[in-house]
Amino acid sequence: ALAAEAGRYDVMVAREFFIHQNRETARTVLRLAKYLLRAGGAIYADFYYQTGDGGVTYDATDSIDTHNSSAGFHFTLLDVNLLAKETGLMVESEVIEHKEMRRFVTFRA
Numbered sequence: 393a394l395a396a397e398a399g400r401y402d403v404m405v406a407r408e409f410f411i412h413q414n415r416e417t418a419r420t421v422l423r424l425a426k427y428l429l430r431a432g433g434a435i436y437a438d439f440y441y442q443t444g445d446g447g448v449t450y451d452a453t454d455s456i457d458t459h460n461s462s463a464g465f466h467f468t469l470l471d472v473n474l475l476a477k478e479t480g481l482m483v484e485s486e487v488i489e490h491k492e493m494r495r496f497v498t499f500r501a
Contacts (some may be wrong), residue, residue: 394427401428406437411494414465415452415475422479422499429501435481439467441488441495472497 404425410418425435440449448463452471457463467475469486472495476483481499488495 394424397428399428399430402430402433404429404433404435406435408438410437410439410467411464412462414450414454414456415467415471417456418452418465418467418475419478422475422481426479426481426501431501433501434484435499435501437497437499439472439495439497440464440493441468442466442493467495469495 406421406425410421413421422435429435439452448457448460450457450463450465452465452467454465472486473483475481476499481501484498484500486495486497
């Protein structure tokens with residue numbers, strides 16, 4: 393069923409999604425997104441850029457917390473660039489939003 397959708401989409405918006413993914417699960421989702429996107433398509437994603445918001449947060453390379461589904465994962469720019477490299481995407485832009493502790497990233501297929 394997915395093969396029929398390959399290359400059919402221009403944009404993927406993932407607001408408040410990747411903040412709950414570690415690098416392993418983020419990589420899986422971005423590989424699928426790249427498969428579904430047309431060449432040059434964009435993925436708009438946000439990641440936590442630091443810990444300390446009062447919630448449960450981990451490093452991007454940590455395992456998923458099976459006891460706390462709302463746990464967050466913070467990604468450095470290096471983590472984001474590694475995701476891009478591992479999934480065949482390009483980081484087009486990155487903006488830090490300090491108030492929300494977010495790293496907004498635009499990937500290009």
